Amino acid sequence: MMWSDVRIAYPDQWLVVEALEAYTTAESLRIPQRLAVIESCSDGASAMQRYRSLHGEYPQREFYFVHTSREVLAIREHHWLGIRKGNADLAQR
Template identity: 45%
Template structure:
C-alpha cells in the first residue's frame, strides 16, 4: 500500500506499518510500499505493538504513525559509537 491508501483505509487511527519497499535519500527514509500490521485509537498501544514487533524481528523495518499526517517524514539518524553485541 501507499501512504495515501493507508490514510483512506484507516482514517484518524494510529497504524503500525512494515516497510516492504524503501530506500534512503538525503538522510530520509522513503517508504514506497508498506503493509499495515495493526491499527489503534491510542498512541501508547501503537508504541507497545511497534516495540513488540521490533524486539521479535529487529532486522525488519517497522514504523508507527497517525493517519492525520500528510506525509511520512522519516529522518534517518546516524549512529556513532558502539552498540552492545
C-alpha cells in the first residue's frame, strides 16, 4: 500500500508498518514507498512496544510505528556509532 492508501484505510490510528520498498534522500530522510500494515494499536506506547518486539525478532526488516495523522511519511535516519548490544555478544565469541 502507499501511505495515502494507509491513511484512508486507517484514519487517526497508531500503526506498526513495514516498509517493503523505500529510499533515502540526500537529507537523510527515509521515504517508504510501499508499506504493509502489521498492526493497529490503541496508543503510541503500545505501538512502540510492538515495534520493539518485532524489531528484536526480525532486525533485518524495516518496521516503523507511526500515526496516520501525518500527511507525509518521511523518517529521519539516525546513524548509530558503536556496537549495539546484540552485536556485542557476537563480537565477544
